[in-house]
Ligand SMILES: Nc1nc2c(ncn2[C@@H]2O[C@H](COP(=O)(O)OP(=O)(O)OP(=O)(O)O)[C@@H](O)[C@H]2O)c(=O)[nH]1
């Protein structure tokens with residue numbers, strides 16, 4: 001979809017095509033696997049011996065690994081644990097079958113084929129059981145070891161970063177990441193330059209670090225997976241703060257598409273996030289209005305700020321105003337900051353506000369968690 005759009009939109013700019021061949025797809029954020037627990041060993045009816053349990057298959061978060069490693073380490077992606085040992089006259093209790101542990105990077109969530117979540121592996125060492133080994137043979141199962149459980153599973157990587165950039169293509173997200181961190185993302189004057197998420201780390205004077213994820217541009221219909229929207233939207237799920245990066249001059253995907261002013265792009269992004277997952281609009285958010293250095297920005301800035309402040313005026317896209325109204329859960333921005341990512345204007349303020357908002361939010365979360373723990377403890381005391 002994205003590929004096609006770019007070819008149609010920029011037929012003449014062949015010199016800066018995407019990287020050749022597989023390189024474009026080298027970022028793998030989803031792998032499908034098949035896992036089967038080992039069968040239980042046979043029991044020994046004569047001596048009452050019990051067969052060993054079959055091995056289990058786990059997925060575990062580890063360091064120094066990517067989903068690409070997982071994908072390339074095994075062509076068929078079938079993970080089968082070892083069978084339990086049969087009970088023998090000399091060793092009545094059969095040994096347990098060999099476990100298989102599939103190592104994945106932190107940030108992976110594991111679902112079954114029906115997209116039911118089995119586990120979120122956010123921290124190194126956490127693991128989830130995907131296929132259980134069968135029971136060993138004993139009297140109740142007539143000494144026959146049971147088969148292990150089996151199934152197909154998806155390992156889906158959701159980026160973990162403190163801040164996620166949300167914006168239309170060409171808004172200046174990558175330029176911003178480059179300006180505030182040491183990352184060197186690709187920047188160009190055409191939409192969909194960023195085709196995979198990239199995380200940069202912003203370091204403050206006191207060495208505090210905050211990670212920021214530059215995400216590919218979203219478009220109208222991203223929530224329905226237009227332009228691979230789901231692949232990109234899911235990466236904002238785990239961020240603590242959304243940073244809307246908006247081109248104050250608006251956006252037009254191509255001459256065939258409608259022009260959207262800055263205010264409209266904010267509303268469309270709001271809607272896309274909400275329709276993808278309504279919890280997303282409850283995340284703390286900051287609005288950065290970019291490209292204030294370009295001529296005409298002052299007037300546009302003033303107009304946009306007025307529109308944002310005048311909540312009764314929802315001048316959305318004419319075509320789907322009703323739909324938007326129906327779904328709208330407006331994001332309330334913690335702050336609105338005019339910036340020029342290219343020339344560094346407003347970036348110090350942006351950086352310090354990002355930090356403050358994260359800290360405020362984190363403090364709040366911790367207090368609630370502390371309270372819950374505290375209450376849990378009290379409850380326990382009551383019960384005991
Ligand atoms: N004048 C001006 N140009 C900017 C500013 N920020 C970004 N640009 C330009 O806008 C164009 C797009 O910038 P990118 O950083 O690639 O935009 P992006 O949001 O990452 O775009 P995608 O990756 O396609 O989603 C580039 O030509 C940048 O140089 C700014 O503050 N002022």
Ligand SMILES: [Mg+2]
Pocket residue numbers: 173174175186187193194214215216
């Ligand atoms: Mg980009």
